Amino acid sequence: MATQKRILVTGGSGLVGQGIKAASEADKRSDEEFIYLCSKDADLTDREATKAVFKKHQPTHVIHLAAKVGGLYGNMRANLQFFRINSAINDNILSVAQEMGVKKVVSCLSTCIFPNETTYPIDETMIHNGPPHDSNYGYSYAKRMIDVMNKGFNQQYDTEFTAVVPTNVFGPFDNFNLEEGHVMPGLIHKVYKCKENNTPLTVWGTGRARRQFIYSKDLGRLFLWVLREYKETEPIILSVGEEDEISIKEAAEFVAKGFDFKGDFVYDTTRSDGQYKKTASNAKLRKYLPDFKFTPMDQAIRETCEWFTANYSTARI
Numbered sequence: 001m002a003t004q005k006r007i008l009v010t011g012g013s014g015l016v017g018q019g020i021k022a023a024s025e026a027d028k029r030s031d032e033e034f035i036y037l038c039s040k041d042a043d044l045t046d047r048e049a050t051k052a053v054f055k056k057h058q059p060t061h062v063i064h065l066a067a068k069v070g071g072l073y074g075n076m077r078a079n080l081q082f083f084r085i086n087s088a089i090n091d092n093i094l095s096v097a098q099e100m101g102v103k104k105v106v107s108c109l110s111t112c113i114f115p116n117e118t119t120y121p122i123d124e125t126m127i128h129n130g131p132p133h134d135s136n137y138g139y140s141y142a143k144r145m146i147d148v149m150n151k152g153f154n155q156q157y158d159t160e161f162t163a164v165v166p167t168n169v170f171g172p173f174d175n176f177n178l179e180e181g182h183v184m185p186g187l188i189h190k191v192y193k194c195k196e197n198n199t200p201l202t203v204w205g206t207g208r209a210r211r212q213f214i215y216s217k218d219l220g221r222l223f224l225w226v227l228r229e230y231k232e233t234e235p236i237i238l239s240v241g242e243e244d245e246i247s248i249k250e251a252a253e254f255v256a257k258g259f260d261f262k263g264d265f266v267y268d269t270t271r272s273d274g275q276y277k278k279t280a281s282n283a284k285l286r287k288y289l290p291d292f293k294f295t296p297m298d299q300a301i302r303e304t305c306e307w308f309t310a311n312y313s314t315a316r317i
């Protein structure tokens with residue numbers, strides 16, 4: 001009989017955690033038990049609370065998602081807090097996991113932590129090649145240190161600590177707050193309101209910035225593959241292809257379609273666009289999984305719009 005795996009998912013109540021939950025329920029294995037944590041189970045900035053939750057659940061594997069996460073505008077206001085909170089959480093999770101004998105931890109980086117000045121497409125080898133964009137340096141440096149710690153733990157303790165690098169994630173359970181959320185949930189919330197009030201849609205920025213978006217349920221399926229099959233400790237980018245990068249204007253059009261919104265679009269160019277583009281290569285992923293099928297963008301956005309409408313009263317807005 002296969003050894004029973006107890007997989008502790010930190011940040012399990014969030015956008016990515018719930019994507020993993022959906023994927024694991026669609027692809028159940030008898031030797032796997034998932035435990036999804038939220039901040040009420042333990043404040044992971046607190047080392048003793050982190051130890052206690054590991055003692056309680058005795059995980060054999062960890063998927064580490066818990067983080068202070070925010071969009072461009074939230075980050076710009078609080079770089080110091082993003083750095084300190086995320087550094088504390090990451091240090092606690094990785095060191096307690098090692099102390100408790102957890103062999104494999106899959107942590108989560110992001111393509112927005114890559115150098116601001118770089119060549120495109122970015123790939124897994126470029127994470128530390130220069131300073132990140134100034135708007136989110138706190139979050140970025142804290143995330144980059146996960147890669148540094150993984151290397152150290154693997155060298156000194158023979159662990160298999162690795163990390164994945166998703167592009168912009170969207171889907172059910174996202175943070176749809178207009179000031180602090182990411183661009184896609186922000187657009188979804190705004191279009192929902194515009195349709196309700198019969199007003200034009202105001203898109204922040206010029207609409208020209210370009211991004212690769214991944215549906216949380218697709219990311220969930222890829223996380224499970226990394227947990228089960230990926231043997232490298234070097235990070236791997238989890239993204240749609242370079243050809244699937246779209247402008248913010250196109251993203252807004254997809255959302256309008258998702259809600260059947262026919263009103264006008266206005267671009268508020270007093271708002272920053274952030275980095276113009278961050279095109280990431282998914283060549284490494286494609287080398288392993290040449291046949292993986294991403295959900296078509298219009299379907300994924302429509303499903304998310306439907307989820308938001310059905311869950312408006314309880315969603316994070």
Ligand code: NDP
Binds near residue numbers: 039042166169
């Ligand atoms: P969410 O904001 O949706 O979820 C964050 C999760 O972390 C929640 O479960 C939250 O718990 C938990 N959490 C936050 N602070 C603490 C704390 N102090 N102690 C314990 N738990 C805490 O984020 P996402 O799902 O979007 O992000 C998950 C991971 O994916 C993060 O590491 C993020 O950096 C990464 N990522 C996200 C991208 C995106 O586009 N969203 C892109 C690339 C990477 P609670 O629900 O109780 O608050």
